[in-house]
Amino acid sequence: NAGVTQTPKFQVLKTGQSMTLQCAQDMNHEYMSWYRQDPGMGLRLIHYSVGAGITDQGEVPNGYNVSRSTTEDFPLRLLSAAPSQTSVYFCASTAFGTYNEQFFGPGTRLTVL
Amino acid sequence: EDQVTQSPEALRLQEGESSSLNCSYTVSGLRGLFWYRQDPGKGPEFLFTLYSAGEEKEKERLKATLTKKESFLHITAPKPEDSATYLCAVTYSGAGSYQLTFGKGTKLSVIP
Numbered sequence: 343n344a345g346v347t348q349t350p351k352f353q354v355l356k357t358g359q360s361m362t363l364q365c366a367q368d369m370n371h372e373y374m375s376w377y378r379q380d381p382g383m384g385l386r387l388i389h390y391s392v393g394a395g396i397t398d399q400g401e402v403p404n405g406y407n408v409s410r411s412t413t414e415d416f417p418l419r420l421l422s423a424a425p426s427q428t429s430v431y432f433c434a435s436t437a438f439g440t441y442n443e444q445f446f447g448p449g450t451r452l453t454v455l
Numbered sequence: 456e457d458q459v460t461q462s463p464e465a466l467r468l469q470e471g472e473s474s475s476l477n478c479s480y481t482v483s484g485l486r487g488l489f490w491y492r493q494d495p496g497k498g499p500e501f502l503f504t505l506y507s508a509g510e511e512k513e514k515e516r517l518k519a520t521l522t523k524k525e526s527f528l529h530i531t532a533p534k535p536e537d538s539a540t541y542l543c544a545v546t547y548s549g550a551g552s553y554q555l556t557f558g559k560g561t562k563l564s565v566i567p
Binding site for chain 1: 496551
């Protein structure tokens with residue numbers, strides 16, 4: 343199993359540009375989520391999904407869009423990038439039924455100029 | 456007010472010098488407390504889940520304990536390869552079932 347994969351690993355955008363961060367998992371997990379990690383702050387939840395076709399907002403959803411068309415994929419879209427979105431983004435997944443570990447991807451480091 | 460507070464922010468230990476990291480939480484209705492390890496440039500790696508006060512879990516040189524308002528991660532005779540940032544997170548009844556609320560982490564450096 344590859345686990346949770348994310349692409350790209352690094353990205354530089356100009357203010358106003360759009361892009362999609364990709365996340366995929368091969369563990370058949372129902373729950374997937376996106377976090378951002380900023381210096382001096384804990385990881386913060388952006389959006390999450392409890393299954394295909396179902397998404398909801400987390401703590402810091404503004405400026406981000408998500409969809410979940412399959413169990414495996416959960417892309418994060420930045421519609422009009424802003425410097426405040428410079429961060430490291432992590433995707434995570436877990437199976438329902440317990441409160442056990444969530445598996446995190448390797449992250450995407452995004453810089454918005 | 457932060458819901459999850461970790462201390463210290465940074466800790467330098469000599470190889471073999473045991474110590475503890477602290478994670479205190481203010482949320483009600485705790486469902487689970489999680490410890491993760493994060494190496495530079497990588498995603499968090501799961502270590503432990505604790506569910507109720509009095510519970511303990513061990514893995515190699517690490518032992519996690521839980522009380523009603525805090526958790527400790529004890530590191531016994533650490534080695535340089537234990538150097539990393541250790542993250543604490545909770546899930547609780549006032550948030551989504553699987554939503555993790557993280558502390559800011561403790562950066563551990565183990566000097567040979």
